Amino acid sequence: MGRKPTITRDGLLDVAEALVREQGGAALTIGALAKAAGISKGGVQYTFPSRDELLRSLIERWTRRFDAMLDEAATDDPVAFIRSYIAATRTSQQAMDAKTAGLMVSYLENPEHLRETRDWYRGIFQRLAGDSPHASAARVAFLAVEGLFLLRINGIDEDGDWTGFLDDVEAVLGRLV
CATH class of the missing domain: 1.10.357 (Tetracycline Repressor; domain 2)
Structure with missing residues (x-):
């Protein structure tokens, strides 16, 4: 059995919104979102393959x-x-x-x-x-x-x-x- 996901797509979008509000649009990267969400970059890219898609x-x-x-x-x-x-x-x-x-x-x-x-x-x-x-x-x-x-x-x-x-x-x- 695989691990249960700890963060959902909507959860990542919530974190992304908070990042943008706090630091501006330029701060929104796959790496920054992963760090803020407490997951790996791969975890973010599973949901959002690119910054453009995010x-x-x-x-x-x-x-x-x-x-x-x-x-x-x-x-x-x-x-x-x-x-x-x-x-x-x-x-x-x-x-x-x-x-x-x-x-x-x-x-x-x-x-x-x-x-x-x-x-x-x-x-x-x-x-x-x-x-x-x-x-x-x-x-x-x-x-x-x-x-x-x-x-x-x-x-x-x-x-x-x-x-x-x-x-x-x-x-x-x-x-x-």
């Missing part, structure tokens, strides 16, 4: 969590959807800091990952489609939220202004619709 798995995990928050949003009302998007962004940003978001930048260096990300955004824009003023306002609010996310990656939130900026986007959206 990154893909982390991003997929975060995307699934975020998408699950959006699945409850009304699909036929762009304003209701963007309000749900802002709420999901608020929730997810409490758990994500600039170091974690920076990891997403390195993820996008792979052309296949970039294609997957573009497809995800195309799906969002399909949910915000339409010629109505409400649909237009929802798209502008979405772009503002995504712009804030990119600014956050670059350290704009050092003083904790992030949620105030989201409040501004919601207030303007409310005035537009």
Whole structure:
């Protein structure tokens, strides 16, 4: 009989997330993850054959969590959807800091990952489609939220202004619709 695994795939992803939050995306290597998890490099590579696969798995995990928050949003009302998007962004940003978001930048260096990300955004824009003023306002609010996310990656939130900026986007959206 073989040994029972002491750490699961999700357990490794938990450790990887903690590593990124504490030390930044550059610190996430197979060796560092093995050390932090208390297992061999081979043990990590059994689950994640490469750093690229580890990154893909982390991003997929975060995307699934975020998408699950959006699945409850009304699909036929762009304003209701963007309000749900802002709420999901608020929730997810409490758990994500600039170091974690920076990891997403390195993820996008792979052309296949970039294609997957573009497809995800195309799906969002399909949910915000339409010629109505409400649909237009929802798209502008979405772009503002995504712009804030990119600014956050670059350290704009050092003083904790992030949620105030989201409040501004919601207030303007409310005035537009």
